[in-house]
Amino acid sequence: LKAVESEADEWLAIEAAQQDPTRFAELYEKNFDRVYGFIAHRVLNREAAQDLTAEVFHQALSSLGSFEWRGTPFIAWLLGIAGNVLSGHWQRLVKHPEVSAGDLELASTDDQIERRAIIFQLVDGLPPDQRNVILRRFVEQRSIREIAQELGRSEGAIKQLQLWALQNLRMRLRSDYA
Amino acid sequence: MRNFAMADQLDRTIEILIANPRLTGRGADQELDELARIAGELRIMRSPEFKAHLKADLMERAQTMLRAAARVALAPPKPENPTIFSRAGRERKPGSLPTLFGESYAGYPAQGRNFVASFLIQAAVIAVLVSSGLVLGYHPRLKPPVVSLILPRDYAGEARGGGGGGDADKLPAAKGNPPRFSSEQLVPPAVVVRNPDPKLSAEATVVGPPSLIFPQTPMGDPLPGVLAPSNGPGNGGGIGNGADGGVGGGHGPGVGPGEGGGFGDRIYRVGGSVGAPRAIYDPEPEYSDEARKAKHQGAAVLSVIVDSDGRTRDIRVVRSLGMGLDEKAVEAVRNWRFAPATKDGRPVAVLVHIEVDFRLY
Numbered sequence: 001l002k003a004v005e006s007e008a009d010e011w012l013a014i015e016a017a018q019q020d021p022t023r024f025a026e027l028y029e030k031n032f033d034r035v036y037g038f039i040a041h042r043v044l045n046r047e048a049a050q051d052l053t054a055e056v057f058h059q060a061l062s063s064l065g066s067f068e069w070r071g072t073p074f075i076a077w078l079l080g081i082a083g084n085v086l087s088g089h090w091q092r093l094v095k096h097p098e099v100s101a102g103d104l105e106l107a108s109t110d111d112q113i114e115r116r117a118i119i120f121q122l123v124d125g126l127p128p129d130q131r132n133v134i135l136r137r138f139v140e141q142r143s144i145r146e147i148a149q150e151l152g153r154s155e156g157a158i159k160q161l162q163l164w165a166l167q168n169l170r171m172r173l174r175s176d177y178a
Numbered sequence: 179m180r181n182f183a184m185a186d187q188l189d190r191t192i193e194i195l196i197a198n199p200r201l202t203g204r205g206a207d208q209e210l211d212e213l214a215r216i217a218g219e220l221r222i223m224r225s226p227e228f229k230a231h232l233k234a235d236l237m238e239r240a241q242t243m244l245r246a247a248a249r250v251a252l253a254p255p256k257p258e259n260p261t262i263f264s265r266a267g268r269e270r271k272p273g274s275l276p277t278l279f280g281e282s283y284a285g286y287p288a289q290g291r292n293f294v295a296s297f298l299i300q301a302a303v304i305a306v307l308v309s310s311g312l313v314l315g316y317h318p319r320l321k322p323p324v325v326s327l328i329l330p331r332d333y334a335g336e337a338r339g340g341g342g343g344g345d346a347d348k349l350p351a352a353k354g355n356p357p358r359f360s361s362e363q364l365v366p367p368a369v370v371v372r373n374p375d376p377k378l379s380a381e382a383t384v385v386g387p388p389s390l391i392f393p394q395t396p397m398g399d400p401l402p403g404v405l406a407p408s409n410g411p412g413n414g415g416g417i418g419n420g421a422d423g424g425v426g427g428g429h430g431p432g433v434g435p436g437e438g439g440g441f442g443d444r445i446y447r448v449g450g451s452v453g454a455p456r457a458i459y460d461p462e463p464e465y466s467d468e469a470r471k472a473k474h475q476g477a478a479v480l481s482v483i484v485d486s487d488g489r490t491r492d493i494r495v496v497r498s499l500g501m502g503l504d505e506k507a508v509e510a511v512r513n514w515r516f517a518p519a520t521k522d523g524r525p526v527a528v529l530v531h532i533e534v535d536f537r538l539y
Contacts, residue, residue, distance in 0.1 A: 021240035028236060032229055040222035050228050054235070061236055061243075119219050124226075138220040141196055144189060159185040166188065166213040173216070 011069050024061050031075050032057075037116030038082055043089070046139070052089055056082045079113075115173070122172045130165035133158055184210065192217045341384060341432030342420010344412020345372065351410030351418045354398020356425040356433045359386035363431040366415035366423035369397055369407050384416075384424055385431040399425055400433070445483060446521055446528050455484040455516035455528060463510035463534055466502030470538075474500070477535040478507045486525040488516040496531060507534040 013030075016023040035056055040049035059081050067077060123134055132151065136142045144162075148155045191214045343366055344351060352369040360383035367382040382397075399410065399418045409417050416423040416431075425433045448454040469475070479497035482490045490511055495504045511532055518525040 021243045022237060024240055025233060025237060028233055032232075036224050036229075040224070044222060046222055046224065049222060050224055050232075053224075054232050057232060057236055058239070061239060116219050119216060120223055123220070123223065134220060134223075135226055137192065138196075138217070138223050139225050156182065156185070159189050160181065162192070163181065163185040163188055163213070166216050169216050170212050 007071075007073075010074050014064070014067060014069065014074060018064055018067070021061060021064070024064065027060075027074060028057060031078055033117035033120045034075055034113050035078050035082055037120065038079055038113050039086060041112065041116065042086055048089070052082070052085050055085050059085070118173060119169060122169050125172070126165055126168055130161050130168060133161040134165045137162060188213055188217070195221055341416070341422065341424020341430035341434065342412055342418045342426045342428040343367070343414055343416015343422065343424050344410035344418050344420065345370075345415060346413055347408045347410055349406055349408035349410070351399040351412075351425075352396070352408045353400075353405060354396040354417075355400055356384050356417070357382045357397060359384055359433075363423060366431065367397055367417050367425055368409050368415070369417055370409050384433050386433060446519065446526050448519060448528050448530060452521045452526060452528060453519050455488065455519040455530065457514055457516050458488070459513075459515040461510060461513060463503075463506045463536070465536065465538075466506055469499075469501035469503050469536070472501060473538055474503070475536050475538050476503075477533050478504050480507055480511055480532045480534065481529065482511055482532050483527055483529050484516045484518060485527045486518050488518045488525075490514055490516070499536065503536050507536075510534070 010027075010030075013023070013026050017027055032053075036049060036053045039052045039056070040046070043049050043052065056078065060078055063081075067074075123131060126134065133147060136147045136150070137144075142150070144155050144158050147153075148158045151158070153161075188210060191210070195214070195218050345368070347370070354369070357367045358381075363383050363385050364380040365382045367384060397417065410419050412419045412421055412427075414422040416425055418424070418426045420427045421429050422431060424431045426435060428435050446452045476499045477497070478495065478499040481492075481494040481496045483492045484490055493508050493511055495508065498504050499507075511534070519528040520526065
């Protein structure tokens with residue numbers, strides 16, 4: 001019953017966004033991390049992943065009027081666009097083969113996408129000092145020494161905050177993902 | 179202490195994971211293994227401000243789409259969107275204008291600035307095409323030719339028309355005027371009538387334009403002659419020293435030094451008592467293709483006799499222009515018509531030079 005209600009809510013959100021494009025924000029918030037996680041896992045480059053994610057959502061907003069509800073989740077439609085965007089990206093790079101239909105099928109049901117999306121969302125909910133360390137360490141890819149100097153803490157304290165942050169994420173992930 | 183050791187060990191694992199993006203996180207024990215896996219996912223985490231920035235971009239674009247849709251809704255109703263019918267006339271495909279307003283499958287709204295820029299670029303391209311067409315397809319227009327009548331410096335005039343007669347009289351022909359002109363001659367003129375009682379009587383005439391009328395004076399030769407009655411030393415009837423029933427020194431039933439009938443006269447030059455002919459129909463000559471392509475221009479001079487009836491004849495090129503322009507000038511002048519030159523009130527043929535000026539604008 002909950003799934004049916006969720007589908008109905010999603011369809012209402014899509015219809016609302018088709019009538020009023022500013023309502024696309026709701027769909028964006030709900031699906032952003034999944035799309036980003038899907039793309040980031042394949043390009044393994046943050047800048048490229050962000051650019052491609054932006055392209056996906058811009059295309060989605062432009063084409064929203066043509067979206068037809070066929071019982072599949074909205075995220076599947078978004079990941080279809082993401083697959084096309086990735087395909088174009090790789091063709092431009094001429095380094096990787098095109099995404100096969102099988103890859104896209106797998107990707108649309110890949111639990112890792114959901115898990116990754118949840119992890120990214122959980123980072124936002126970490127205590128500020130832990131979140132600061134995670135962002136500097138993983139997004140900005142600073143060393144422990146650089147972070148310690150920047151925050152005026154010892155290297156040991158920063159390592160400790162990093163550990164606590166990851167433990168915190170593991171605990172929240174277990175409760176959310178279970 | 180265990181926490182410090184775990185923190186150190188975890189950090190070394192994270193260091194390796196960051197240096198090798200394709201490695202999957204693994205730890206020595208279960209807890210460390212789970213933490214390393216999470217750390218592996220975090221390597222590609224988005225920057226914190228990216229999500230908010232992208233959302234702001236999307237909302238701005240959504241507002242643009244909303245405004246575009248509102249403009250379309252407020253616009254006066256149109257009959258229908260333009261449609262394209264298939265050859266079979268069954269299928270309808272959407273036209274291009276809905277795309278312009280962001281309504282079609284393309285989905286993206288037209289930017290006003292882009293539309294204006296596109297319009298300006300297309301207008302510039304059309305202007306370039308039109309101007310280049312004008313340059314490439316340049317057809318020089320012909321300036322109306324300047325026609326000048328020039329007195330010929332020398333001309334060995336020749337007689338045309340005319341006639342002559344006489345009946346072997348010893349005296350020159352008597353001075354006088356010929357009889358009236360007629361289109362045919364039944365009886366030749368005579369000053370001395372040799373058969374005063376003919377079985378069939380008819381008026382004596384000479385062959386020529388009936389409109390030409392001589393003053394009614396005693397019959398004779400208009401050229402200087404004697405006052406005594408004489409038909410002149412010619413032969414074949416008529417008056418004068420010519421032959422064949424006319425009047426004068428020519429041959430034929432006409433009057434004057436020529437032959438074949440009509441009023442034979444000399445070719446005069448304009449000046450003195452001879453007035454110039456006046457063009458009354460003078461269509462412009464055409465420009466030859468060769469001269470037009472070469473943008474050749476100048477003046478051709480033609481020698482033309484304007485006859486007493488106003489027609490042109492004996493056209494000769496005195497100063498050639500070449501490139502087909504001489505021929506074009508002759509072709510045009512041949513069809514010109516003049517009010518003939520006159521001498522003592524009588525139309526006469528004159529020799530004139532006509533300058534035809536070919537100019538390009």
